[in-house]
Amino acid sequence: MSSPESMPVVHVVDDEAPFRRSLLFLLESVGWQAVGHDSAEAFLQVAPELHAGGGCLVLDIRMPRISGLELQRRLRAAGSPFPIIFMTGHGEVELAVQAMKNGAVDFLQKPFKDQLFLDTIERAVQLSLERHAANRRHREAREVLDRLSVREYEVARLLALGLANKEAARQLNISDNTVHVHRQHVMEKTGTSSAAELARLILRADPNGLD
Amino acid sequence: MTLSKRTTRLFLICLIGSLQFCVVHAADAVRVGVLAWQGSEDAEIRWSSLVNDLEERLGGKHIELRHFDLNGIARALQAGELDFVVTNPGHYVTLEAQSGITRIASQVAGNITNPEHVVGSAVVVLDQREDIQRLEDLRGKALAAVSPDAFGGYQLIRAELRRIGLDPEDGQVKPVFTDFPMRKVVDAVVNGRADAGILRACLLERLEHEGSLPIGQLRVVSPRSEVIDCVVTSPLYPGWAFAAASRTPPALSREVLLALLSLPPDNHQQSWSVPADYHPVHELLRELQIGPYAFLRETNWESLLHRYWPWALGLLLVMLAGAAYTLHVEHLVQRRTRELTLVLDERHQLETRVLAGQQQMDHLSRLSILGELSGRLAHELNQPLATIGNYARSLLRRQDSGTLSETALRQAAEEIANESERAAGILASIRSFARKRSRKQEVCDITELVREAGGLIGGMLSKNSPIVLLHELAPTDRQVLVDPLQIQQVLLNLFKNAWDAQQSTRDEHPIEVRLEREDDRCAIEVRDHGPGLTPELQAHFLEPFFTTKPDGLGLGLPICKTIVEAHGGELRARDADPGIVFRFTLPLARSSDTDTRRTQ
Numbered sequence: 001m002s003s004p005e006s007m008p009v010v011h012v013v014d015d016e017a018p019f020r021r022s023l024l025f026l027l028e029s030v031g032w033q034a035v036g037h038d039s040a041e042a043f044l045q046v047a048p049e050l051h052a053g054g055g056c057l058v059l060d061i062r063m064p065r066i067s068g069l070e071l072q073r074r075l076r077a078a079g080s081p082f083p084i085i086f087m088t089g090h091g092e093v094e095l096a097v098q099a100m101k102n103g104a105v106d107f108l109q110k111p112f113k114d115q116l117f118l119d120t121i122e123r124a125v126q127l128s129l130e131r132h133a134a135n136r137r138h139r140e141a142r143e144v145l146d147r148l149s150v151r152e153y154e155v156a157r158l159l160a161l162g163l164a165n166k167e168a169a170r171q172l173n174i175s176d177n178t179v180h181v182h183r184q185h186v187m188e189k190t191g192t193s194s195a196a197e198l199a200r201l202i203l204r205a206d207p208n209g210l211d
Numbered sequence: 212m213t214l215s216k217r218t219t220r221l222f223l224i225c226l227i228g229s230l231q232f233c234v235v236h237a238a239d240a241v242r243v244g245v246l247a248w249q250g251s252e253d254a255e256i257r258w259s260s261l262v263n264d265l266e267e268r269l270g271g272k273h274i275e276l277r278h279f280d281l282n283g284i285a286r287a288l289q290a291g292e293l294d295f296v297v298t299n300p301g302h303y304v305t306l307e308a309q310s311g312i313t314r315i316a317s318q319v320a321g322n323i324t325n326p327e328h329v330v331g332s333a334v335v336v337l338d339q340r341e342d343i344q345r346l347e348d349l350r351g352k353a354l355a356a357v358s359p360d361a362f363g364g365y366q367l368i369r370a371e372l373r374r375i376g377l378d379p380e381d382g383q384v385k386p387v388f389t390d391f392p393m394r395k396v397v398d399a400v401v402n403g404r405a406d407a408g409i410l411r412a413c414l415l416e417r418l419e420h421e422g423s424l425p426i427g428q429l430r431v432v433s434p435r436s437e438v439i440d441c442v443v444t445s446p447l448y449p450g451w452a453f454a455a456a457s458r459t460p461p462a463l464s465r466e467v468l469l470a471l472l473s474l475p476p477d478n479h480q481q482s483w484s485v486p487a488d489y490h491p492v493h494e495l496l497r498e499l500q501i502g503p504y505a506f507l508r509e510t511n512w513e514s515l516l517h518r519y520w521p522w523a524l525g526l527l528l529v530m531l532a533g534a535a536y537t538l539h540v541e542h543l544v545q546r547r548t549r550e551l552t553l554v555l556d557e558r559h560q561l562e563t564r565v566l567a568g569q570q571q572m573d574h575l576s577r578l579s580i581l582g583e584l585s586g587r588l589a590h591e592l593n594q595p596l597a598t599i600g601n602y603a604r605s606l607l608r609r610q611d612s613g614t615l616s617e618t619a620l621r622q623a624a625e626e627i628a629n630e631s632e633r634a635a636g637i638l639a640s641i642r643s644f645a646r647k648r649s650r651k652q653e654v655c656d657i658t659e660l661v662r663e664a665g666g667l668i669g670g671m672l673s674k675n676s677p678i679v680l681l682h683e684l685a686p687t688d689r690q691v692l693v694d695p696l697q698i699q700q701v702l703l704n705l706f707k708n709a710w711d712a713q714q715s716t717r718d719e720h721p722i723e724v725r726l727e728r729e730d731d732r733c734a735i736e737v738r739d740h741g742p743g744l745t746p747e748l749q750a751h752f753l754e755p756f757f758t759t760k761p762d763g764l765g766l767g768l769p770i771c772k773t774i775v776e777a778h779g780g781e782l783r784a785r786d787a788d789p790g791i792v793f794r795f796t797l798p799l800a801r802s803s804d805t806d807t808r809r810t811q
Contacts, residue, residue, distance in 0.1 A: 018630055019594050022601035025623060029605040029614075089593070093315065093465070094485050097472065109461060111597035114604040 006053040008125045010034045013043050013071070014060040014087070023058065026114055032121065040066035044074070054132055056083045056105070056124035061095050069095065072102055081131050083124040087112075141205035147189045155182040156190070160199035161210060240273045241265075241463070244287050246298040247278035253392060254278040258297070260477050268470035280391070281360045285309060294459045295467065296452075300330055300492045301362030301502060303452040307489075308503035311457035315468045317487040318450035320413075320480055326487035329450030331412035331443035332367040335400060335429040343407060346433045346444065347375055354379065355387045355396045355405035362492075363411040364393060367445040370495050397424060407432065413441035448495070449487035522773075532561045591637055591670065595630035602627050637670060654800040655695045657733055658682065661724050664702035668710065677710060682726035684733070689726070690800040691733050693778055698797065701771045705737040705793050708768070712741025712791065732780070732796040744786040771795075 010032050014020040020036045027034035037043040040063060057075075061068040072084055086099045086107040096107040105124045108117060148156060151172075158168040169179045192198045202209040243262070247254035255278070262274045279287060281302055287293050288310040296303075296312055306312050317326040334354075336343045343349065349372070356365040365386075369379055377383040387405045389395035396408040397418065415431070418424040431442040453471060455464040471483040496502040539554050602623040609615035658680060665678035682689075691698075709722045720740040727734050768782070775782045780796040 016594055018626060018633075019598045019601075021626065022598040022605075025619070025626075026601045026605045026608075029608040029612075093468065097468070097485055100469075109465070111593055111600065114601060114608075 007033045008053045008128070009055040010058065010121055010125070011037060011043065011055065011082075012058045013037045013040060013063070013068070014058075015039055015063045016060070023117075026117070027121065030118055039063060040068070040071040043071065054125050054128035056085060056121060056128055058085050058087065058121070061086050061088045061092060061099065061107075069099060069102070072099060072104065076103065081128065081135070083127045083131075085120055085124055137204050141201050144190050144201065145205050148186060152182050152186050152189070155179060156186045156198055157202065157210065159183060159186070159195050160202050162195060240275045241269070241295065241467070242275045242277065242293050243295045243297060244277050244279055244284050244293040245296075246281065246284060246302060247391070251278050257479075261474070264474050264477075265467070265470055268473065269466060281358070288312065288456055291456075291458065293456055294463065295456065296454045298454070299362040299451055300449050300489060301366055301496060302360070303454060304489055304492045304496055305502035306454070312454040313457070313464075314452040314454045314486040314489070315464055316453040316471045316483040316485065318453070318481055319484045320450065320482075326484045327449050327491070328447035329487075330363045330367075331441075331447045332363050332365075332445045333410050333412055333415055333442060334368055334407055334432040334444045335397075335410055335415060336407045336432055337400060338427055338430045340406065340430075343432060346371060346377070348432070349384050349407060350377055351383070351385075352406035353385045353387050353404070355389055355399040355408035357391050357393050357396060357409075358388055359386070362448075364396075365409055366495065366499060366501070367448065368409045370498055371445050373498070394418075397429070400429065412443045412447075416441050448491055449489055452486070452489070453483060528561050528564060532558055592634055595634040595637075598630045599627050652692055653695055654690050654692055655698075656686075656689045657691050657726060657735065657797065658684075658689050660693075660695060660698055661702060661726075661735075664699045664706060665724075667699070668703060668706045672710065677722050678706060678724055679721040680724050680726070684726055684728060688728050688733065688799065691797040692800040693797050694774075697774045697777075701774050701795070702735075702737070704768065704771050708793075709737060709739035709741065709791075712739045716741050716789075718789075728799070729796055731799050733799055734794060734796045736792050736794045738787055738790055738792045740790040743789055744784060744791050 010027050012020055012023050012027075012034060014023070014036075015038055017038065020038070024034045024036050037046070043057075044066075059068040059071060066074075068086055072086075075082060075084070083105045084099075084103075086096060086104050088096045088107055088109050092109075096109075099107060105127060106120050108120060145153065145156075154172060155168060158171060163171070165176055165179045165183065169176045172179070186198070187193065190198065190201060192201060199210065245254055245258050255276075258276055258278075262276050266272065266274050277287070277293070284293070284296055284298060284302070285306060288296065288306065296306065298306065303312070303314060307314075317329070319326050319329055334346065334349075343352065354368075356368070359365055372379060372384055379386040387399060389399050393410060393414060396405075396410060399405040400408040415424070415429060419426045431444060433444050434442045435444065435446070453467075455467075472485075474482060476482040493503075497504045536554075536558055606615065606620065606623050609619060661678065661680055662676075665676035665680075668678070669676035706722055713720065713722070718740040723736075723738040725736040725738070727736075772782045775795040775797075778797050780798075782793065782795045784791055784793050786792075
């Protein structure tokens with residue numbers, strides 16, 4: 001029912017080839033689609049976009065040239081929504097703390113149990129799906145609201161705040177009748193039927209939209 | 212025998228410790244021992260908010276807080292009664308060496324965000340004592356302190372006094388120990404039992420603020436302007452350490468660490484940060500020859516003799532044997548065969564004893580280098596083991612879900628085989644190194660030895676050999692007459708030092724090895740591009756137990772020196788700007804030596 005396009009993809013970046021392959025093998029054992037990269041550069045070159053199916057990034061913290069922390073920094077700067085899980089060696093707690101402060105989902109100290117690894121992946125992918133859905137809802141709400149004219153948006157905002165037609169008219173210094181017409185246009189264009197629905201739509205497009 | 216006895220005892224202690232753990236602490240209690248430097252009651256109040264906060268963040272785990280004096284913590288750790296320890300920096304460094312605890316966080320206070328600069332001491336006197344303005348004025352005076360073991364309460368100031376030639380241990384200043392709590396030091400100064408007293412930084416300000424000491428009654432001697440708000444006499448050192456005992460599960464340590472880092476400052480404005488570098492504390496304890504450096508107090512000759520007695524004995528016996536032999540030969544030429552045989556037997560026995568002593572020494576030194584490398588080795592072995600584990604687990608999962616294909620089975624089995632061979636290879640290279648063996652002399656190709664050692668260090672760093680070999684020697688000039696394993700040990704040590712030096716400057720150059728002929732010897736130079744040779748290094752680098760590395764033993768170069776000298780050479784270092792060049796020479800093999808050529 002779901003094409004490979006919409007399946008979540010787990011990306012593993014580790015310069016240690018046998019270990020990287022073993023993780024891919026493990027991920028595929030439980031049905032994940034998994035892709036390996038032998039360096040941060042290789043990952044950046046492919047620069048996989050996080051698509052509708054979601055996914056996450058498993059990153060070795062210590063790699064030659066571009067380290068795991070540096071890759072995290074670059075991805076963050078580029079606004080990448082990839083949830084990142086770090087793998088650390090013995091005695092690299094300080095690095096791991098840094099990674100967590102920079103927004104990593106979790107870190108796993110090598111060697112780790114397969115079940116712990118798979119649970120962490122599951123959580124990260126879930127998170128990516130939630131982020132993605134939130135992004136989509138945000139985008140769609142913006143598109144709907146962009147159809148309104150400036151005046152219509154002002155009316156919509158006041159109605160969403162719970163004002164009656166009369167009060168809105170007074171605030172905007174226009175007639176009740178005009179507000180009534182605008183209100184009808186707003187409801188038609190946005191496909192909403194109540195002030196509460198309108199409020200939800202505006203908040204989805206902009207969390208500060210009703211301040 | 213001593214070793215095995217100690218191992219057995221250790222095992223018993225562990226056993227008893229873990230039994231206790233099962234019986235008393237079945238309910239998942241996390242046991243935290245704290246140093247109560249101002250008495251138990253104060254400790255209870257001081258740490259109770261930490262305990263509450265931690266319990267809240269650790270989701271249902273019960274925290275059992277226990278307070279101790281300095282020796283109490285060590286005893287409790289020995290008995291396996293503690294999971295975590297909270298204590299002062301000097302005590303932490305001592306326990307780290309004694310009981311193998313590991314810091315996971317360091318305390319910071321107020322607006323000091325740098326965990327390296329937290330603890331300091333202030334020397335206080337009554338304000339009207341015009342005669343005491345600077346530390347130098349304390350000569351012949353009575354100085355109150357809580358305890359000779361206290362870090363901020365005594366040792367910091369003792370180090371300062373030593374630097375100006377006033378060691379309390381030599382009587383130039385008379386220490387008066389009041390015991391904890393530190394308030395007693397204030398009382399001793401106020402009622403005249405002592406001329407001056409040592410307080411932990413900020414205690415004076417705190418007492419004045421609480422109103423329990425009139426403002427301005429006490430004054431700080433030799434005040435320093437530092438980055439903190441309190442007046443201090445000593446430099447600042449890292450703060451208290453939150454450390455995990457050696458047997459605390461890493462998962463628990465991690466949980467506690469994350470909880471600690473997320474705690475807001477308590478009502479003394481103190482909070483926890485990433486662990487600080489305690490190297491300055493090591494330096495201080497080394498200077499004072501206390502804690503883990505207490506052995507430095509034995510007079511030099513005694514400790515050297517103690518540590519190198521097999522060598523000293525060996526040398527003495529060789530000299531005696533040589534002398535006895537010469538004398539005897541002169542006398543015995545005319546004597547009967549029976550007497551000659553007797554003497555030769557005697558000499559043989561002596562030589563056997565000398566050889567045994569040297570072999571023991573060799574073995575020990577190789578093991579100590581292995582100890583230094585073992586952290587990296589563990590890392591190196593972890594990779595193949597983790598890989599094998601992943602494949603095995605995956606196969607089980609696929610088998611259980613009925614998705615195991617023949618191709619997947621083949622791929623996994625091949626990878627498992629490869630990785631186990633890799634692990635075995637790492638172990639084999641180490642075993643041949645650690646094996647106890649007889650001293651031998653073989654004809655070896657020096658370029659081969661360099662290459663082998665390069666490969667070995669490359670394996671330990673999990674990368675290609677970081678060595679580049681430069682020489683124009685004819686094949687005959689490369690043949691040296693040496694103990695190949697010992698020379699590899701020297702090379703390995705020099706390569707590891709060079710690598711560590713370059714790590715500190717993040718230099719990407721390869722380590723250069725140059726070979727050249729010098730009369731009837733071959734000279735070997737190892738050059739790094741690290742920070743180079745400081746005058747301090749130049750003066751001390753060949754002394755046992757001198758080290759610039761936080762986790763080093765300081766044995767590497769002295770052992771190299773001994774080995775090179777046993778081959779008739781000398782180990783020298785010179786500044787290469789940038790970096791250091793280490794140079795030594797080895798004897799070239801004569802054509803008559805070739806019958807002992809090394810067989811591979």
